[in-house]
Amino acid sequence: MSTxxxxxxxxxxxxxxxxxxxxxxLAHGWLKVSVFTIPGTVAFFESLGLPGFFAYLTILAELGGGLALILGVGVRAVSIPLIAVLLGSLWAHLGNGWTFSNSGGGWEFPLFWALIQTVILMLGAGAYALRLPVLDRILGKFA
Structure with missing residues (x-):
């Protein structure tokens, strides 16, 4: 029993x-919009052999998911697609070696971040979370 x-x-x-x-x-999503541009991000995804549509989903997940995490809204439910985004990033960086300072970025940062996001999934929102009763009813323990 915990105190x-x-x-x-x-x-x-x-x-x-x-x-x-x-x-x-939020920073990673905004980088894709403001620096790489949406068309540039789509082209990058396509250069990896992925459908360009995945770029839009990734940007939406990063911006919307980042905001939801900050506010503490649906944290467990939001963590699941964010982990998927991070595993996709891990896959994209696998050929670049271990450290993210390698050319093209290595895979240790996406792996670490995926593990952190998994911990967030397990812990839930924690303190100072915005509770939306309707969302709590819909998502149950994943709110």
Missing amino acids: NSETNSTDYAAFVLRVTSGVAF
């Missing part, structure tokens, strides 16, 4: 993880 201080520590840890991960997702 209140342990529960609070876990809630605050979940809060810090979800907000920092959310900010990183």
Whole structure:
């Protein structure tokens, strides 16, 4: 049985993880829109042999998912597609070696981030989460 201080520590840890991960997702999504541009991102996905439509889904997941994580809305449900995005990024970087400083970026950062997102999935929203009763009813334990 955990004490209140342990529960609070876990809630605050979940809060810090979800907000920092959310900010990183927003940054990555915004980079695809503002620097690489949407057409450039689509072209990159197609150069990997992926359908260009995946670029739009990725941008939506990163921007929408990042915002949801920061707000603490549907955190567990949002984590699942974000993990899929990160596993796709891991796949895209596999041939570039281990470290992300390698040409084209290595695969250790997407792997680490996928594991962090998995921890967020397990912990849930934690402290300071925006609770939407209708979403809680729809998603249940995945809210």
